[in-house]
Amino acid sequence: MDFLGSIVFLCLFSMTFAQQSMDIDHLDPDLLPRPLIIEFSESRLKNMSDDIAMHCTSWRVAVEANNLGPWKTIPDECADYVKDYMLGRSYNVDLEKVSHESGIYAKSLELGADGMDAWVFDIDETLISNLPYYSDHGYGLELFNNVQFDKWILEGVAPAIKPSLKLYEEVLSLGFKIILLTGRNENKRNITVSNLKHAGYQKWDKLVLRGEHEREKSASAFKSDKRKEIMEEGFRILGNSGDQWSDLTGTSTASRSFKLSNPMYHIP
Amino acid sequence: MDFLGSIVFLCLFSMTFAQQSMDIDHLDPDLLPRPLIIEFSESRLKNMSDDIAMHCTSWRVAVEANNLGPWKTIPDECADYVKDYMLGRSYNVDLEKVSHESGIYAKSLELGADGMDAWVFDIDETLISNLPYYSDHGYGLELFNNVQFDKWILEGVAPAIKPSLKLYEEVLSLGFKIILLTGRNENKRNITVSNLKHAGYQKWDKLVLRGEHEREKSASAFKSDKRKEIMEEGFRILGNSGDQWSDLTGTSTASRSFKLSNPMYHIP
Missing domain, CATH: 4.10.280 (MYOD Basic-Helix-Loop-Helix Domain, subunit B)
Structure with missing residues (x-):
């Protein structure tokens, strides 16, 4: 018994x-x-x-390979999957991979003596992370809310994406001009500068935000136009890092573009 | 008890x-x-x-997002992973996804009355599959062997990639001109035609292969040049399907490109 x-x-x-x-x-x-x-x-x-x-x-692979049409929220059934991906190690492993590959490419280049070789970085989900905001909004499961997101942005506390900070320091030390090109509106310049510095990004050559008259442009059109202006100033855009395909494609594209993972949202 | x-x-x-x-x-x-x-x-x-x-x-995601530099074989440690991916359901699920997304896009377009709207398809690992060959060569673990691969090609028995056959039939029925653009050499035209027909692809408007004088061009340069010629003939290339980024990027690109999965090899 x-x-x-x-x-x-x-x-x-x-x-x-x-x-x-x-x-x-x-x-x-x-x-x-x-x-x-x-x-x-x-x-x-x-x-x-x-x-x-x-x-x-x-x-997720279809998102990263740019095979999807425009989408507004993540698929309902992928809510747990995306959360696990973002909070687990995979997201960071992927970001480290793209940072590493970008670094290999950057180091392989011979820069001109005129100091006009540039690397373009997007800001949100590229240099700094809005994950704290998206953790309150189902990691992309909720429809984007402009008002709420602006509140978060104005706190200015988005942390650095560490593998991107590493790449940023690498291309900076290689002698690239650093150009930050963001869809954020011009009225967020001060908080953006303060947030970037707080996150460890201390210097850059240009910080291009979206002007009042550019609000109607798609991200892809806006960024293409800005890259064109940058090139017309004489810069050679050798590298471009962004988490959205609209950061990278269109016209006046970089010699090489790197797509950082982002399964949470899509900006056309 | x-x-x-x-x-x-x-x-x-x-x-x-x-x-x-x-x-x-x-x-x-x-x-x-x-x-x-x-x-x-x-x-x-x-x-x-x-x-x-x-x-x-x-x-694999870095391959599909075009973040990697040129590579000659899959990573040793990923041999089982790539084999499992290719033979399991994931590869097919991914191919069905891109076929489905391509179809949605194709159906969303209004074609011109002049019959000059075209869809460009790559052939190998896009319309037909060389998986039987790669299963004998470690699914990309072995260095590419031109002589052995040519022998396989000349058998002319590569099976259809079913989701691509479905898309092909869809865009054909929508009224697109079908243009097949392949890195295969011109001396493989007959066996390629015979293999395609055997696999279920019955008609197309152009089959463009690599000419004798084009052997030194990279795939990306060759395909860009050919797309330029096609556009100069008056075709509007609205869609482009390929398993290599070199099928899709470069110049004279399609309005929209779709990247089919292929973790087995990389053609620059």
Whole structure:
């Protein structure tokens, strides 16, 4: 009886943990509570969860490869996936990868003696992170709210994206001119400067924001026009880093562009 | 005792399944058999394998986002990862995604009455698959061998990539002119035509291969030049599908380009 009692205890203990592990790894919370009779469909549930992970990875790769049309929110079923991605190690690993590849490219270049070789950086989700804001808004699950986002921006506390800070310091020390090109409005110049400095970005050659008369332009058109002006001033834009394809494509593009991961939102 | 007996049975049953689930999900079979004493390092083993999966996923996303410099073989440590990706469902899910997105875009367009709206398709790993060849060569782990690959091409048995066949039929029925633009040499025209027809591609308006004098051009330069000629003939290239960024970027680019997954090789 003592022996059986121990076995029972051990087994109940084991069941508890098995259940806990299932809960964490495999179960769709919408499907709970479920009768014991479907206990053995765990593999089906696991597969469902694998299906969602596969579908959401496919969606994320399509975002990064610029295969998607415009989208306003992340897919509902990818809410947990995107949150896990952003808060887990994968996001940082991806950012380190692109920083590393950008650095290899930057170091491979021989810069001209006239000091006109430039690297263009976007700001939001490229140099600094608005993840604290998006963590309050479902990591892209909620429709973008201009008023609320502006409030967050005006706090000026967005932290540095560390792998980008590393790249920034690298291209700066290589002798590139640093041009910051952002879709933020001109009226956010002061807070943007203060936030950048606070995050560790101490110097740059140009900080280009969106003027009053440029509010209607798409990000892609605005950034293309600004790159054109920059090139007309004599700069050679050898590298460009951004988290949106609209930071990188269009006209007057850089010799090489680097796309930082961002599965949370899309700016056309 | 009957009740306890049932509990014991149920619990042992539950432990068995918990163990099985651990075995399937987390353990590296190369490390078995292991002494019970290291039972608790399972999480480390899982993490090691997770690390490789995360690193290889990051590498694959960097390939698809065009963030990498030229590369000749897949990373050694990603051999199993790439094989699993190509043979599992993920590759097909990704191809279906890009086919679907391309179709949505194609249907959204209003074509001109002059019949000069065109869609450009690459051939290898876009319309037809050389996976049978690459399965004999480590899914990209071996250095590319021109002679061996030519032998495979001349067999003319590369199967259709089903999601691309679907897109091809869709854009054909929408009234697009179909232009096939491939890095294959002109001396492979007959076998290419025969392979394409065998795979289900019955008609196209142009099949452009690489001429004798164009062998030294990079794929990107060759395809840019050919797109320029096509545009000069009056075609509007509204869509472009390819598995290499060199199919899609450069000059005279399409209104919109779609990148099909290919983690096996890179053509600059």
